[in-house]
Amino acid sequence: MTKETIAVLGGTGNEGPGLAIRWAKAGYPVIIGSRQKEKADETAAEINQELGIETVVGMENADAALAADICVLTIVAKAHQAALESLKEALQGKLVVDATARVKFPGAFPPDPPSAARTAQTILGDGATVVAAYQNVPASALRKDLDQPVGSDVLVCGEDMDAVEKVIALTEAAGMRGYYAGGLDNALVVEGLTALLITMNKHYKGHGTVQIAGLGK
């Protein structure tokens, strides 16, 4: 079966390349999207070099979205809404995976509703299918050892169960366990965990991850 093409939009930060490299390694066609094509090309070249491949390409975000089946948003929280508005046309018909975790600073406090993924679905309208995932996965864990599981479980929230199952399969292809955890509003809790993890990491001087036990995976 041909693997679907994944665009990682805003994919030149920390989280985006971490996810992209794991999907590229698992054989998915991957496009890095950025507001600037040059930055996207640079990240794509780094991933190709690390994996010894040539298949990852860079594009501007809208071109990347149009060329992909699945678009993963790893855009910084403060640019989330503006990016969705500017990419609304390009994202029609796509499965949009929103990895945004908003954190209130200073300190590190959980965000207010609605969830980022709910906001995305509202902006994009019924023509796109939004699923929330990957908000709590540390970039460092993704990049640590590509042959090992990441050690961070993923709570996948969405209303379209076919889309949810697709994202769980992508999650497992990237070396993580994915669990369906309810609809888009539940993603607010998952976003909130990021503030708690930041607090715990600071207090215990570690790199905390969330895992789920007892569900037979």
Added chain:
Amino acid sequence: MTKETIAVLGGTGNEGPGLAIRWAKAGYPVIIGSRQKEKADETAAEINQELGIETVVGMENADAALAADICVLTIVAKAHQAALESLKEALQGKLVVDATARVKFPGAFPPDPPSAARTAQTILGDGATVVAAYQNVPASALRKDLDQPVGSDVLVCGEDMDAVEKVIALTEAAGMRGYYAGGLDNALVVEGLTALLITMNKHYKGHGTVQIAGLGK
């Protein structure tokens, strides 16, 4: 060092006896509190019988609170506010550990702010010190095998760090890992996890628990 006395208020349900039996087993003096002394006596007798001890006693909630150093609230969510108002005097000067997890039904959705623990602190005023913990620990896991760790980690939220450290020590005495996860408002996220776990348990037909990795415990 003499162990402090723990009252488990609303301790005749599922969660309360599960925590109480683990603390009693660890050598803490434990009081079961209930609105009806007879029900409290009954639960205390069951715990004594299971452990082969005679030290656990039953009292009405207010008497239990007055006789204890640490009061753990395992009251059903819908009775939470009324119970705190009626126990306000008895809880002055106490360390109050709020285990309440509110879930919106039908379905299972995360609760609105403020967190139950923040509400408790507001009702009780500065004379009591509230810490949130144990909202996500399944009663079944507490009762399963008392010689084994519970397998559910505890996110402990509070503003008084001495109180937080005390609750983490209690958590570890009960066979769980406890992590400081920020102030009382962060407990809203922990409460929200209960709705996600209910959703996951239903979907995967399991008994999910949350664990934290990467922080060196």
